[in-house]
Amino acid sequence: xxxxxxxxxxxxxxxxxxxxxxxxxxxxxxxxREKARYxxxxxxxxxxxxxxxxxxxxxxxxxxxxxxxxxxYVAMSQSVPLLYTIDQEACIHCYKCVEACGAxxxxxxxxxxxxxxxxxxxxxxxxxxxxxxPSVIPEYGYxxxxxxxxxxxxxxxxxxxxxxxxxxxxxxxxxxxxxxAIINCVGSRDKRFNPWCSNFCCxxxxxxAVLLKQMYPEIELSIYYIDIRTPSKGYEEFYERAREMxxxxxxxxxxxxxxxxxxxxxxxxxxxxxxxLVTEYEYDMVMLNQAAVPQPDVDSVSSVLNIQQSPxxxxxxxxPKLRPLDTPTDGIFIAGACQGPKDIxxxxxxxxxxxxxxxxxxxxxxxxxxxxxxxxxEDRCVSADGKKCGICAKACPYNAITVEVGTAAQVTTAKCHxxxxxxxxCPHNAITQLHYTDAQILAQIRALLADKPxxxxxxxxxHWCSYGGADMxxxxxxxxxxxxxxxxxxxSARMDTDFIYEAYRLGAGAVLYSGCHPQDCHYITGQLVxxxxxxxxxxxxxxxxxxxxxxxxEWISAAEGQKYANVIDEMQxxxxxxxxxxxxxxxxxxxxxxxxxxxxxxxxxDVTDASDYSDKxxxxxxxxxxxxxx
Amino acid sequence: xxxxxxxxxxxxxxxVCHCGTNIxxxxxxxxxxxxxxxxxxxxxxxxxxxxxADSGQTLIKNDIKKYNxxxxxxxxxxxxxxxxxxxxxxxxxxxxxxxxxxxxxxxxCTWAHGHDKEGALKKAKDLTAAAIAKARFLAPLEMITVxxxxxAMVIGGGVAGISTALDxxxxxxxxxxxxxxPTIGGVMAQLNKTFPTMDCxx
Numbered sequence: 001x002x003x004x005x006x007x008x009x010x011x012x013x014x015x016x017x018x019x020x021x022x023x024x025x026x027x028x029x030x031x032x033r034e035k036a037r038y039x040x041x042x043x044x045x046x047x048x049x050x051x052x053x054x055x056x057x058x059x060x061x062x063x064x065x066x067x068x069x070x071x072x073y074v075a076m077s078q079s080v081p082l083l084y085t086i087d088q089e090a091c092i093h094c095y096k097c098v099e100a101c102g103a104x105x106x107x108x109x110x111x112x113x114x115x116x117x118x119x120x121x122x123x124x125x126x127x128x129x130x131x132x133x134p135s136v137i138p139e140y141g142y143x144x145x146x147x148x149x150x151x152x153x154x155x156x157x158x159x160x161x162x163x164x165x166x167x168x169x170x171x172x173x174x175x176x177x178x179x180x181a182i183i184n185c186v187g188s189r190d191k192r193f194n195p196w197c198s199n200f201c202c203x204x205x206x207x208x209a210v211l212l213k214q215m216y217p218e219i220e221l222s223i224y225y226i227d228i229r230t231p232s233k234g235y236e237e238f239y240e241r242a243r244e245m246x247x248x249x250x251x252x253x254x255x256x257x258x259x260x261x262x263x264x265x266x267x268x269x270x271x272x273x274x275x276x277l278v279t280e281y282e283y284d285m286v287m288l289n290q291a292a293v294p295q296p297d298v299d300s301v302s303s304v305l306n307i308q309q310s311p312x313x314x315x316x317x318x319x320p321k322l323r324p325l326d327t328p329t330d331g332i333f334i335a336g337a338c339q340g341p342k343d344i345x346x347x348x349x350x351x352x353x354x355x356x357x358x359x360x361x362x363x364x365x366x367x368x369x370x371x372x373x374x375x376x377x378e379d380r381c382v383s384a385d386g387k388k389c390g391i392c393a394k395a396c397p398y399n400a401i402t403v404e405v406g407t408a409a410q411v412t413t414a415k416c417h418x419x420x421x422x423x424x425x426c427p428h429n430a431i432t433q434l435h436y437t438d439a440q441i442l443a444q445i446r447a448l449l450a451d452k453p454x455x456x457x458x459x460x461x462x463h464w465c466s467y468g469g470a471d472m473x474x475x476x477x478x479x480x481x482x483x484x485x486x487x488x489x490x491x492s493a494r495m496d497t498d499f500i501y502e503a504y505r506l507g508a509g510a511v512l513y514s515g516c517h518p519q520d521c522h523y524i525t526g527q528l529v530x531x532x533x534x535x536x537x538x539x540x541x542x543x544x545x546x547x548x549x550x551x552x553x554e555w556i557s558a559a560e561g562q563k564y565a566n567v568i569d570e571m572q573x574x575x576x577x578x579x580x581x582x583x584x585x586x587x588x589x590x591x592x593x594x595x596x597x598x599x600x601x602x603x604x605x606d607v608t609d610a611s612d613y614s615d616k617x618x619x620x621x622x623x624x625x626x627x628x629x630x
Numbered sequence: 631x632x633x634x635x636x637x638x639x640x641x642x643x644x645x646v647c648h649c650g651t652n653i654x655x656x657x658x659x660x661x662x663x664x665x666x667x668x669x670x671x672x673x674x675x676x677x678x679x680x681x682x683a684d685s686g687q688t689l690i691k692n693d694i695k696k697y698n699x700x701x702x703x704x705x706x707x708x709x710x711x712x713x714x715x716x717x718x719x720x721x722x723x724x725x726x727x728x729x730x731x732x733x734x735x736x737x738x739c740t741w742a743h744g745h746d747k748e749g750a751l752k753k754a755k756d757l758t759a760a761a762i763a764k765a766r767f768l769a770p771l772e773m774i775t776v777x778x779x780x781x782a783m784v785i786g787g788g789v790a791g792i793s794t795a796l797d798x799x800x801x802x803x804x805x806x807x808x809x810x811x812p813t814i815g816g817v818m819a820q821l822n823k824t825f826p827t828m829d830c831x832x
Contacts, residue, residue: 336790
């Protein structure tokens with residue numbers, strides 16, 4: 001901690017929050033809110049005279065509310081920076097602190113939050129984890145029985161810097177416990193709360209038991225566990241050592257804790273799988289080893305930094321093996337337990353690893369980004385003919401398009417992130433997206449629907465989420481109907497109405513319009529553009545009398561493999577239920593309308609080529625091995 | 631904007647990967663390759679045990695020269711897995727990396743349709759054909775280069791964030807370490823001794 005504060009290249013900004021992130025790899029702009037401490041950082045010398053005279057005491061969150069602190073406070077004596085903060089919610093404005101500070105004059109009640117912008121090349125997110133609150137588990141009596149404490153409370157109670165100076169006492173009577181039980185997997189591996197293993201708690205239980213045994217050799221210690229997990233270096237040996245010290249390990253998850261009202265002693269009811277018995281033992285104190293859970297503000301951090309979440313709310317990596325610390329946004333990385341429960345060695349290792357990932361960028365003078373950007377066909381843009389339009393500029397989440405009547409719309413290359421929203425929104429087909437042109441996507445749609453289209457579930461997927469969800473379905477071997485056919489575009493914003501009409505014109509049995517959840521969008525508001533278009537389409541198809549379920553809108557994250565598989569299977573069921581005869585009749589009857597609606601697209605430069613090629617492709621694909629002379 | 635090539639000049643090479651048994655355990659890659667070899671614009675199609683392995687990449691690179699290919703389709707795994715690998719391979723053989731297109735016949739086909747081998751084979755063929763169809767309209771593109779601001783930001787001052795900041799700073803990179811609490815240290819600072827060495831946490 002102190003090393004970081006003293007490092008000449010590190011600028012520690014505490015009591016500061018990230019509010020906005022704009023820009024792209026190598027060129028981020030980050031908005032910070034430096035919260036008012038009401039203490040002038042340059043003047044405060046950390047003497048603590050202000051706290052000494054402060055008459056207000058509130059619970060100290062750092063000490064898990066086991067000890068008080070003043071309204072003028074530092075969290076702990078080793079705080080970095082050692083700089084006092086005045087808690088305005090608790091302060092009664094008696095100004096005794098101002099007086100005590102005297103000539104130093106470090107207290108300033110007129111301070112306000114400061115908003116600052118920083119230019120940044122790469123960002124590492126290491127926002128950590130939170131502890132599960134066991135008071136929601138009715139059978140353990142936390143918050144009802146004074147001598148049931150959490151692991152974090154234990155950390156403070158046996159810590160020489162803690163409120164009891166390391167003397168472990170029972171909250172009910174201040175006595176040292178003689179018999180102590182530690183219960184593992186509290187809120188972890190429990191389908192009612194969190195399905196995951198919290199990774200470090202087994203070792204954490206053993207650590208606390210070993211520490212207590214060293215401090216109080218007479219203490220009787222029992223650890224209740226489902227499995228003891230010790231996969232890292234030196235961990236199994238540490239577990240052995242604990243057993244040799246006489247710590248008792250009971251395999252079983254306690255079903256109930258009861259209390260003797262008079263002594264406040266506790267009875268732990270649990271199966272002992274090794275003995276094959278149901279047991280009930282008496283203890284003076286019980287420690288609940290809480291699960292690690294995501295931070296409560298995980299959703300807002302996700303949306304500010306555009307990071308997707310795995311199930312449960314952990315930040316999701318781009319690829320679990322190949323890019324385990326990258327996010328889908330180039331230049332933004334994740335370290336530590338915000339990604340999933342990690343112990344200290346693993347957190348340090350991931351920190352070093354992300355420093356190396358970020359270093360690749362930060363040691364370069366230039367960085368390459370994909371040229372998947374929008375380009376305007378100037379001769380087709382109505383703005384060039386003096387007409388008012390500007391629809392493309394409205395669809396752009398990055399203000400990358402300038403429209404002035406009299407000239408064609410202009411795309412600023414450096415600002416365009418390549419969602420394709422403007423391309424799909426332009427009513428005159430005057431914009432294209434490099435690498436995802438209308439002709440390219442059309443050629444794919446036509447190839448995929450060349451043979452028996454009525455049997456196909458045609459899925460439009462965005463690169464970052466629903467395509468990733470389909471990958472996740474496969475990686476997890478969640479099987480679904482093989483009649484699914486899909487194309488990938490960068491964002492649901494690119495899913496042009498014309499593509500959907502074309503898929504139906506070709507006779508698709510059903511069409512899925514899928515992308516990210518709104519808060520996950522890689523392009524700020526691209527999904528909103530896609531979603532409102534999809535809803536418009538739904539209304540049109542309803543009006544046309546399309547059978548319900550033949551058009552479906554779903555938002556699927558890259559973590560939701562099961563959802564992707566389920567959606568496809570449900571769509572398969574829908575077309576099965578409609579029945580082939582009715583389906584073919586419906587497709588046939590709607591074909592002219594679909595063709596009429598898709599027609600606009602055929603005017604797009606090079607789409608005519610696509611049609612010629614698609615005809616050839618269809619013949620080649622649907623005939624048994626025939627050489628058509630290419 | 632680049633001109634779309636004249637169809638007569640199209641020379642597409644198609645590579646269907648076995649991925650060991652990940653793909654070949656469900657569908658016959660050689661049948662997909664043979665089928666694809668008859669599609670318009672395809673001048674050469676082959677199956678390969680591991681397209682991403684050195685041998686697979688060498689095959690593609692040599693074929694680009696041997697058959698004078700101007701498009702490459704790799705029918706294998708997800709773009710999230712190996713798009714960069716194959717872009718690199720074709721680039722080394724002198725082809726613009728954006729003239730390579732992938733069909734995902736592993737994650738989105740054989741791994742998801744192991745129960746329906748016939749359906750998986752049809753889908754693998756369709757996905758390969760769609761990639762070939764897109765390849766027909768691909769145009770060479772150049773990467774965009776952007777300048778880099780040589781400053782890092784680490785969000786969160788717990789043990790992971792502190793480690794990251796120290797390692798970045800030791801590399802000489804100016805680093806801002808942001809923490810929402812009044813002190814850095816995170817959960818680690820609240821701990822007593824830490825396992826398995828029992829040293830103190832701060």
